[in-house]
Amino acid sequence: MSFARIVNRRAIYFLGSVAAGATGAAGLASSDFNGSFFNGNNNNPKNNGSSWWKGLAGTSAAAAPALRVAEVEKGKTPEDFQQVYNAIAKKIIDDDEYDNYIGYGPVLVRLSWHSAGTFDKNDNSGGSYGGTYRFPKETNDPSNKGLQNAKAFLEPIYEQFPWISHGDLYTLGGVTALQEMQGPKVPWRPGRVDLPESATPENGRLPDAENGADYVRNFFKRFGFTDQEVVALIGAHALGKTHMANSGYEGPWGAATNTFSNEFFVNLLNEQWKKEKTEAGNSQYNSPSGFMMMPTDFALKEDNTYLKYVKKYAENQDVFFEDFKNAYKKLLENGIEFPEGTPTIVFKTLDEQEQ
Numbered sequence: 001m002s003f004a005r006i007v008n009r010r011a012i013y014f015l016g017s018v019a020a021g022a023t024g025a026a027g028l029a030s031s032d033f034n035g036s037f038f039n040g041n042n043n044n045p046k047n048n049g050s051s052w053w054k055g056l057a058g059t060s061a062a063a064a065p066a067l068r069v070a071e072v073e074k075g076k077t078p079e080d081f082q083q084v085y086n087a088i089a090k091k092i093i094d095d096d097e098y099d100n101y102i103g104y105g106p107v108l109v110r111l112s113w114h115s116a117g118t119f120d121k122n123d124n125s126g127g128s129y130g131g132t133y134r135f136p137k138e139t140n141d142p143s144n145k146g147l148q149n150a151k152a153f154l155e156p157i158y159e160q161f162p163w164i165s166h167g168d169l170y171t172l173g174g175v176t177a178l179q180e181m182q183g184p185k186v187p188w189r190p191g192r193v194d195l196p197e198s199a200t201p202e203n204g205r206l207p208d209a210e211n212g213a214d215y216v217r218n219f220f221k222r223f224g225f226t227d228q229e230v231v232a233l234i235g236a237h238a239l240g241k242t243h244m245a246n247s248g249y250e251g252p253w254g255a256a257t258n259t260f261s262n263e264f265f266v267n268l269l270n271e272q273w274k275k276e277k278t279e280a281g282n283s284q285y286n287s288p289s290g291f292m293m294m295p296t297d298f299a300l301k302e303d304n305t306y307l308k309y310v311k312k313y314a315e316n317q318d319v320f321f322e323d324f325k326n327a328y329k330k331l332l333e334n335g336i337e338f339p340e341g342t343p344t345i346v347f348k349t350l351d352e353q354e355q
């Protein structure tokens with residue numbers, strides 16, 4: 001049973017039993033989805049229509065850059081997106097042998113971040129909206145090495161749900177993986193529209209880990225993130241591992257590689273770190289427990305402002321989860337305007353659905 005609640009004239013759809021229990025609101029009927037936000041997004045990569053730009057006509061060159069306007073896939077309801085969530089979640093379980101039984105969760109979170117991590121707020125280019133990661137220029141960006149595994153993982157999902165836009169699929173993949181790895185519920189909004197290949201950003205927009213705090217702070221200015229949001233986001237490195245063949249780093253940041261937690265911060269503060277060179281010539285901090293940190297990770301301990309948040313998140317996982325949820329949602333939605341009536345969906349985990 002699903003529920004709808006109207007808050008400030010925006011629709012929030014709680015598909016999770018926990019959230020649903022908290023709403024006590026009206027039942028969700030298909031008639032709720034006849035709103036104007038359904039305007040024919042057919043996921044056509046050749047969609048050259050102008051509707052995905054909120055026009056700049058009549059504005060001066062100094063005006064804020066145009067946002068891209070979300071258009072929910074025609075006729076699709078929150079339940080349809082829950083079906084996509086379920087298919088991804090089940091496949092994560094079925095294909096659990098990937099990466100020595102870490103599974104696909106971490107690499108799916110990384111794909112969602114890299115699909116959004118090309119964003120530039122100065123001209124609203126890049127970002128998750130256009131799903132341009134699917135084009136060779138972006139797939140083959142050296143910074144995206146390893147993500148072809150996540151792309152291949154999602155291909156059969158796309159075949160099963162060919163109506164979904166790639167931007168929605170990549171971001172939903174990350175949200176699904178995060179929730180299934182016991183991370184926070186991330187309210188997610190649909191409506192990204194496939195943009196043509198010409199919208200693919202140039203390579204070089206993703207961060208280089210061989211850098212310190214000044215670089216990290218400056219890099220994330222392009223998104224408009226605060227110091228606190230930057231620290232929270234990088235806490236995602238509790239998940240998965242680095243791979244020599246992909247990045248020239250090797251090893252995990254912690255022990256629980258497929259459970260979302262604040263372990264990254266705890267280890268950053270408490271492990272005995274030794275700076276060493278990897279066989280690829282990169283600098284990497286290693287600990288006797290077999291954990292690692294890249295220079296951009298370690299920078300969070302070296303900068304006093306960042307350190308304040310590292311300590312806060314190491315002490316309190318709930319605070320970390322809340323801040324991560326908000327920053328990650330912002331990351332996935334950068335540069336997009338969601339028209340009034342666009343549903344905000346809180347997905348139910350597989351576990352919740354079994355109860």
Ligand code: HEM
Nearest residue numbers: 106107110113146207209233236240241242243246247296
């Ligand atoms: C300064 C910012 C960042 C840098 C320099 C960075 C760099 C890297 C590198 C080099 C890897 C290893 C890739 C490999 O060898 O397979 C990695 C993995 C990963 N990153 Fe980041 N990252 C940053 C921020 C983020 C953010 C914001 C997120 C998510 C919100 C994220 C999520 C992940 C995840 C989940 C993995 C593990 C992937 C796997 O196990 O296959 N990273 N990152």
